[in-house]
Amino acid sequence: MSKRLLCLAITLVLAAALFAQPVFAQPSDIGGHWAEKQIGEWSDKGLAKGYPDGTFKPDSTITRAEFITMVNKSFGLSQSAAAGFSDVKATDWFAGEIGKARAAGYVSGYEDNTIKPDNPISRQEAAAILAGVAKLDTSGSLAVASKFKDSGAIPQWSRGAVGAVVAKGYMTGYPDQTYQPEKFITRAEAISTLDRAVKGAVEKNVYDKAGTYGPATGTETIEGSVTVSVRDVKLQNLVINGDLLLAEGIGDGDATLKNVTVTGNTIIKGGGAHSVVLEDCSLPSITVSREGVRVVASGSTSVSVVTLESGAVLVQATISGPGIETVTVSQEIPANAAISLTGNFQTVNVEAANVSVGVTEGTVASLNVSESAQGAVLNVAVGATVNTLTLNAAVTVSGTGSIQTANVNASGSSIEQKPTNVVTSAGVTVTTGTTTTTTTTTTTTSNGGGGGNNNSSIAVTLTVPDDEVMPWHISAHVDNTATGDPITDLLVGNFSLEKDSDVIPLAMANHDETEDHPGRYTIYPEDDYRPMSGEYTLTFSKTGYTSTSATFEITPIVTLEIDSVTPSTHVAGSEQVIEVTVATQNVADGEEVTVSLADYEGNALNPAIINTGTIANNSAAVNLTVSDAVYADNYQLIAQVGDNIDYEYYTITGGIVHAEAVITAGSIVFTYQFFDGVSPNISYGDAHLAPYFLDKDASTVTLSSDTEEITKTLAELAIPADGVLEYADLNAVMAALWANPADAFIPTEIVLTLQPIAGQDAKWEAKTISRDLGENEIDLLTPPAP
DSSP: OOHHHHHHHOOHHHHHHHSSSOOOSOOTTOTTOTTHHHHHHHHHHTSOOOOTTSOOOTTSBOBHHHHHHHHHHHHTOOOOOOOOOTTOOTTSTTHHHHHHHHHHTOOOOOTTSOOOTTSBOBHHHHHHHHHHHTTOOOTTOHHHHTTSTTGGGSOHHHHHHHHHHHHHTSSOOOTTSOOOTTSBOBHHHHHHHHHHHHHHHHHHSEEOSSEEESOSSSOEEEESOEEEOSSSEEEEEEEEESOEEEOGGGTTOOEEEEEEEESSEEEEOOOOTTOEEEESOEEEEEEEOSTTEEEEEEETOEEEEEEESSOEEEEEEEEOSOEEEEEEEOTTSOTTOEEEEESOEEEEEEOSTTOEEEEEEEEEEEEEEOTTOTTOEEEEOTTEEEEEEEESSOOEEESSSEEEEEEEOSTTEEESSOOSEEEEOTTOEEEETTEEEEOSSOEEEEOOSSSOHHHHSBOEEEEOOGGGBOSSOEEEEEEETTTOOBOOOOOGGGEEEEETTEEEOEEEEEEOTTSSSTTEEEEEEOGGGOSOOEEEEEEEOOTTBOOEEEEEEEOOOOEEEEEEEESSEEETTSOEEEEEEEEEESOOTTOEEEEEEEOTTSOEEEEEEEEEEEOSSSEEEEEEEEOTTOOSEEEEEEEEETTEEEEEEEEEEOSOEEEEEEEETTEEEEEEEEEOSSSEEEEOSSSBOOTTTOOTTTOEEEEEOSSOEEEEETTTTTOOTTSBOOGGGHHHHHHHHTSSGGGOOOOSEEEEEEOOOTTOOSOOOOEEEEEEOOHHHHHHOOOOOO
8 A cells, every 4th residue: 555545545544643632541450550641640631541442452553643742732832833844735634733833843844845753653753753853952862862772773863862861761661671662653653752851851840839930130941841949939031941840839929920931831720819920921822721811911912812720810911912812612611610811912712611701891702602601691881882792602791891893603592782783694693782583584683783894894805715715614705895805804703604503613813924915814613613615695795885795616526534443452362253344425325345354564464354335324343353363462443445544553552472583793682572461562682582481492594595504493402491592602602503613604694593381371473584684694703713
């Protein structure tokens, strides 16, 4: 199977397995695992997630894109740039994460301008990324990498990074004193490595005594994250290249930031009613998890988004900069929590049910209530204004403040004051003032407010170009009809999307200032409404402008994903049926779906394990019979309908021994893996043949040339009684191989025969491994002189 097809087949299923919203149930397969504690902590924080079947698969590999996403999340990176790689499309789930990595400067890609996002990531690649994002000194750590037995296998390009992360304690070698740079890093290893790196950075920069920190003039840069753990701390004139945690130790006390820039996330878990003060600060994102804390932004402060996970008071006072642009009331917030907003805000998104949100004064340009916010109570106080109110759930709106336009898309809401304009979807019932209205078609009503609004409105033209309509998003251009100038100050609340009279919730409307046409907005529906297909109508509305609509078609696309696999793993050494359920979209009944088991790279097995099924109601169940001859390893389950492909990784476990023999200078090196039914134990070394892995008396080694061969049992090779061959024994072994110097010859092949261990309960398999020796290896094998 071509790599191109596999790249086309990547879906959000694999990404969701690691990077999704927090879940609270611990994965079922991490108990007793060496990384159980770290995986549990990261799952609780929402930084990592298991699979739909409740497992985490800690010993499975992860892709380069998945690892980059984990790095961005753990280091709180939010600034983005264009990905700029030929194998990253704007519609790929990881495009934004690759862009963040590009902006942070820790990835540069390959010489052919690719990033290879779907490839499993190796240990040396992970080290290079970690050294880059943590800004470690790689020039002074070259000697550290030399301590590993396989240091010769660590290439020059990664040697400094490997040495730097090992010196910091972020990564370690294996018990046999190797690093194994090309080995793929596992999910558990990735979490453990990043956990050590993040905690190491945080622990270096802790302010645990009251006082003022930072220079009186100029700016000081702090590499790594910062924690404030006590009240009455003031940070000034600092650039923090990491996260900022205002910790629980602050209690109900105060914390002040003046001229502070944080490149990562700011997390507020401490502070009381007398405020966390932000003066002339630049903070891309803030997460508030402290009930009742008061956050005051002033001066040139700029905050892209504040996520509230608790009740809080947000105040924007004497703002000369952008201030707090977006406030999201998260679903994580407790019921009946109270939020108070004072000042001017661009966007407020209410996602939590049964909360109270009050706009005490100032203006909210766009106040959006999501479908999940049933029972929320909004209060717009006297003197406060909401320009556009969008209700996608039944809520109560009270107060005597001004509401310019109310877009009501769900029945059951009541609005105490009368908005200037009310836009209701078909069949929606809403009460404004003392009047209850049910509409049969989408309706816009005006309650006056000046007597000449329509005549003074600016006429606009809304266009949706055919070549900018995608199943995942659309692009709209909004222009002043009279002058042709673009309208560039719009928000997501100024657009509404409908299909068959049903309102489609919008996630965002990005304004593209870098394009030739600056009036272009890229509009994304919420995830549950993508991909789109069929006829849609986009409507633009904003106070001071005429409302207008555009209708367009989106061509259906075929999607498919492996929806479930039973059992979740297979035990080698037994015949078993794997039941695979494939879910599709826009596939006609009767179409054939092919499901196959392939190796880790997607190559067909020999003999092939493949079967077909028939699509009915966009679903098909296909059974694969896996024989007892399949070894324990990681595989791919591949589903295909026409040219459309999806795959996911599948693990086969069991008690099977795999081994290979390699000849290096002056020694025989055996590499073997033993699968105990849970995870592989992998050992490397100079002819280490532990008796509990191999029956040394039953195994033989054959060295052969084109004309003759020498066969020796392991006992004849002077293997010590304990079955372990150390460096000191190598000369005796080499002498045993050429016991008669007159018969010395240059071998061209080595054959290692392994036999089952008598009396073992595990399923063992007799196996013969042969390896052709290349000229470079032959040159290394110089027999003893006669």
